[in-house]
Amino acid sequence: MGDYVWFHDVSWHASYAIYFFVIGILAGLSFLSYGSWITPALRPLREKAAYGSMILLAIGGLLLIADLSQPQRFFNVLNPMYLNFTSPLAWGALNIVAFGVCSVLYILELRKAPDSARGKLLALITALLALGLPIYTGYDLTVHQSRPVWNTPVMPVLFVALAIASGSAVGSLLSGGNEGAQRVLREYMLWSTAGVGVILISILGTTNYGGSAQELTFMILTTGTIGTIFVGFGMLAGTAAPVAMLFLAHLRQQTSGLVVAALLILVGSAALRYALLMGPQQLQTLY
Amino acid sequence: MSEELRVSPIETRGKAGTRRYAMVVDTRRCIGCMACQVACKAEYDTPLGVNRTWVPYKVVGKYPTVKKQFLPRLCNHCDDPPCVRNCPVEATYKVEEGGFVLQRYERCIGCRSCMAACPYNARFMLPANRTYTNITNVVDKCTFCFHRVTQNLVPACVQTCIGRARVFGDINDPTSEVSYLVARNATQVLRPEEGTKPHVFYIGADRNQTEFGRDAYRQREVMELDRTAFKNHFNI
Numbered sequence: 001m002g003d004y005v006w007f008h009d010v011s012w013h014a015s016y017a018i019y020f021f022v023i024g025i026l027a028g029l030s031f032l033s034y035g036s037w038i039t040p041a042l043r044p045l046r047e048k049a050a051y052g053s054m055i056l057l058a059i060g061g062l063l064l065i066a067d068l069s070q071p072q073r074f075f076n077v078l079n080p081m082y083l084n085f086t087s088p089l090a091w092g093a094l095n096i097v098a099f100g101v102c103s104v105l106y107i108l109e110l111r112k113a114p115d116s117a118r119g120k121l122l123a124l125i126t127a128l129l130a131l132g133l134p135i136y137t138g139y140d141l142t143v144h145q146s147r148p149v150w151n152t153p154v155m156p157v158l159f160v161a162l163a164i165a166s167g168s169a170v171g172s173l174l175s176g177g178n179e180g181a182q183r184v185l186r187e188y189m190l191w192s193t194a195g196v197g198v199i200l201i202s203i204l205g206t207t208n209y210g211g212s213a214q215e216l217t218f219m220i221l222t223t224g225t226i227g228t229i230f231v232g233f234g235m236l237a238g239t240a241a242p243v244a245m246l247f248l249a250h251l252r253q254q255t256s257g258l259v260v261a262a263l264l265i266l267v268g269s270a271a272l273r274y275a276l277l278m279g280p281q282q283l284q285t286l287y
Numbered sequence: 288m289s290e291e292l293r294v295s296p297i298e299t300r301g302k303a304g305t306r307r308y309a310m311v312v313d314t315r316r317c318i319g320c321m322a323c324q325v326a327c328k329a330e331y332d333t334p335l336g337v338n339r340t341w342v343p344y345k346v347v348g349k350y351p352t353v354k355k356q357f358l359p360r361l362c363n364h365c366d367d368p369p370c371v372r373n374c375p376v377e378a379t380y381k382v383e384e385g386g387f388v389l390q391r392y393e394r395c396i397g398c399r400s401c402m403a404a405c406p407y408n409a410r411f412m413l414p415a416n417r418t419y420t421n422i423t424n425v426v427d428k429c430t431f432c433f434h435r436v437t438q439n440l441v442p443a444c445v446q447t448c449i450g451r452a453r454v455f456g457d458i459n460d461p462t463s464e465v466s467y468l469v470a471r472n473a474t475q476v477l478r479p480e481e482g483t484k485p486h487v488f489y490i491g492a493d494r495n496q497t498e499f500g501r502d503a504y505r506q507r508e509v510m511e512l513d514r515t516a517f518k519n520h521f522n523i
Contacts, residue, residue: 003343003344003346006360011402012403068396068398069396069412069425070396070425073395073396076378077376077396082377082378083375084374084375084377086373087373087374090375140400143369144403145481145482146404147403216499281403287407
């Protein structure tokens with residue numbers, strides 16, 4: 001009582017979590033578009049996924065730029081005289097631009113010759129650049145050594161798994177009644193979401209057994225409002241429930257109920273990104 | 288610091304022929320008058336709601352032996368600053384001569400990556416509207432009063448400190464007062480486990496303030512009420 005505490009604001013707000021969500025889906029859709037060249041069942045998704053990815057890139061790019069307090073200076077990140085290669089943000093900006101250029105070339109090729117060898121090559125390059133997007137967003141958090149949960153090496157892996165899960169979920173919604181595509185997407189959703197669950201458990205375990213900052217962050221992540229979002233929406237409704245549904249569907253070789261599972265995965269991946277971004281910032285605001 | 292302890296080429300403490308400024312804060316001498324905070328505000332016209340230096344306090348002990356424990360805070364001008372590593376456009380940088388960690392306002396894009404990287408909450412975002420300057424919407428921080436120090440003056444907070452709780456000088460100079468204080472007293476730095484090698488040294492700092500307290504969790508509801516009032520007051 002009577003203490004004088006100076007409250008600090010969190011550095012990154014919820015708009016950044018929306019950006020993570022959008023960038024994850026667009027990366028997942030790029031994987032699917034490339035997957036359609038390898039797996040014939042996904043062929044109907046090729047164009048839809050490529051266009052969807054491009055639209056989300058525009059939304060995500062605008063979100064990212066609007067989130068800067070000096071949006072007109074965004075091009076400073078692309079200025080070779082200014083670039084600082086020890087910052088994951090610099091790599092991320094280059095990655096986004098390269099991905100955008102390749103996506104445009106890929107879409108132009110799809111419109112010209114939908115099944116050409118050049119199209120397959122561009123799909124591969126686009127998918128590899130798309131892989132860099134969740135990796136860089138994960139590193140964006142990982143490099144902050146003073147933040148519990150963020151500063152774990154599995155964060156980029158978690159973001160890749162989330163990208164595959166949420167991209168496949170959107171792919172499932174786009175596939176509608178296509179049985180063949182839904183069977184493949186059911187497997188993608190099941191194993192990537194299960195992977196997310198395993199990574200979350202390992203993050204929570206190591207956080208709970210960490211130092212006082214880690215322990216307090218664990219408490220913040222598992223109780224109150226953040227706890228409801230992280231554990232309730234993220235882990236239970238968005239990870240455990242769809243994994244159970246998809247596993248049953250996998251055992252029975254069914255494709256019914258995939259829409260519900262896909263929607264749950266999307267809700268869960270949005271909630272997880274929000275909680276993982278905001279939760280570990282709370283304790284620091286009191287220091 | 289010996290050569291062996293210097294792990295990064297950016298570090299300049301103990302580097303021959305280079306000045307490395309540091310501040311010693313003797314908390315036993317701090318009376319919590321907040322004059323340092325006011326002097327800093329006056330020097331830089333720092334807006335409401337944000338501070339380059341601030342003096343939080345905690346009431347520690349049990350009645351009747353209670354006391355207010357002050358812990359003046361500011362940028363630690365780390366020898367291995369994570370904010371510099373994280374800035375995508377090198378808007379924040381370290382001056383080799385003196386070890387100042389400074390900000391290029393005209394280059395900052397406002398991504399707040401440096402704020403997220405700083406373990407000390409020393410960085411803040413300037414508001415969109417200011418009366419006397421057009422430096423707005425960029426990240427700002429304490430500069431160790433670079434403009435004063437390069438004119439052989441001490442920082443404004445040191446100049447004004449009534450109890451001489453703040454002492455500033457070149458820690459690479461073995462005859463300086465800061466070298467003497469660090470050599471002769473048990474000193475603490477904030478969050479040494481982060482490996483940032485901070486250059487603000489505390490004498491007599493209380494663990495209730497230098498470490499994450501467990502009461503940060505237990506008092507969260509109370510804290511939240513305070514935080515809401517605080518945000519409303521400054522319209523954050």
